[in-house]
Amino acid sequence: MLAILKREARSYYTGMVGYVVWAAIAAFTGLYFTVYDLLSASTDFASVLYLCSIILLFVLPALSMRSFAEERRAGTDQLLLTSPVGIPSIVLGKYLAQLAVYAAALLPACVMPLLLRCFARFALGTAYAALLAFFLLGAACLAVGTWLSAVAGNQILAYLAAFGALLVCYMMDSIQTLFTSGSTLAFVVFGVAAVVAGVLVGILCKSAVAGSGVFAAGAVALVVLFRLRPVWLVSAFNAVLGALALFDPFYTFVGGVFSVQGIVYYLSVIALFLFLTGQALEKRRWS
């Protein structure tokens, strides 16, 4: 794992990607910090990070896009997968390398609250908690991007897919407000989900009966809920959308609240997507 981590991290800096990511993040945090904090004499560092969070959408997919797509293109995955190294170590090594590059880009931001401290007295803890959340948010974005890189065949596709996915997550708040009207919409969306689940199960198990069974069970449950407890359906729908709102827990931190729930949420997202990455690699060997 360490070997892969070192090689991967070094390769980010033998190319341009590492420097570009560093420059982009450092430049934007620096710019917003200068304008919002230094020039307007504010101590609100969390808002600087809040404004910078949209930069992650553009920058982080560039880090994660190459991780597995590039290996596959160059055929070097053959080396990794035939070496006496387990798939978890490969995934972890690659992911930690991205994390290291991202963390290096955040180093200038680490100094900024201390700079502010020279001019005014304020709670450093809030600022660093927001920075931690910002880091975890980025880490979760990278995990999603790594998975998409393992699934997508090439880098460009991986970048676009990761950007698209993160964009949807970013806008989830506004999407959610669109969907609060009535339970019919929730019913339709869950219905579609049941159809998709049924088709997937049918294809994977190669049995029409299993697929129809899954769909029928889902449909019955949905209809019953829709008749008896339509409110549950709406709240369940909102909960699902809420879980997709990757940026929300970070906003809680920006608001000055240290949310353990948010940290657990990010760690779970990371674990889930790294697991899925491993599964995607494993699956490719079997197909």
Added chain:
Amino acid sequence: MITVEHLTKRYGSHTAVEDLSFTVEDGCIYGLLGPNGAGKSTTMNILTGYLSPTAGRVSINGHDILEEPKAAKACIGYLPEIPPLYTDMTVGEYLRFVAELKGIRGKAARAEAAAACAARAGLQGMEGRLIRNLSKGYRQRTGLAAALLGDPGVIILDEPTVGLDPAQMIEIRTLIRDLGKTHTVILSSHILSEVQTVCDRVLILAHGRLAAQGTPEELAARLAGRSVLQVTALGTREAVLKAAQGVEGLCDITVAAEKDGEVSLRAAVTGTQDRRAALSEALGAAGCPVVALSAGSVSLEDIFLQLTEDEAAAEEKPPEQAAEEDAPAPDTAEEAACEEGPPDDGAAQSPASETGGGAPADAAAEKTTGEEE
């Protein structure tokens, strides 16, 4: 030792490798020979754990590749068809990285192992070069050096000489021969002469099945150097065939053409004796006058092509049918049967087991045959 049992790999509806069984003994150079698309690379990718088989087992030095992947992979050095090189690294960096990947502990030990393997692969003085700037030959060497790292007992090379110039080919072959003294080597190739010069044992793959195996000498003796008789006689197909099959020293008797009461046969001669007179006499005695008779010889290439192409024909019809049509079918079945005498229906099963039976000197072949029957 590598044991492969009933290996099958399907990509969707396409079957790349079907029911492949063989054993690789320690300390030999094995050649996997077959035309493009015969399943050589797939087989190697499964052996090294890069792909998983649809069915069947692979065990390397007693470690199952699926159940104990780490232990099994530690026994193997693999050079895929396209060397898996990181082009943004130098040769030295790359080799040290692979050394670490293969679990060599300590920075000094890694540097030492990398230098030793680089020297072995003929990369002296190249350590500082970027892989991106290397020629194909040196890339191949770098891949080979990486495969040697960690001192694996088995080296698997997928078409190691493809794309090299003749001088490089000879160098790589010499290197492989040299490696064969200390390692078990499996290499794949579609070049017959290469396999013949380098390998101790040859496995011929065709359409995902094992078509033949044995030492190059055995195969050469069995396949090439044999003269072929072409005879046209008057009479029914059955009568002509029966008469020809009665002649000692002929095998692989096939009906080449049949027209207006004339039957053209093609038969291979097993010994060195001239069988023309005997054949003519036998046909005459059976009431089938000979109208034309000619002799020629077959090259190893011809036989290789025949072997691999016939597999395709055999694949299209069900095995039982193939067995029934035993005598007229230009099948590998006869290849095997010819050393034991005229073919009989009982001897015809799958082509793989047939040819396996035809190589009595090969212990591995015997084993395969035993399992399949």
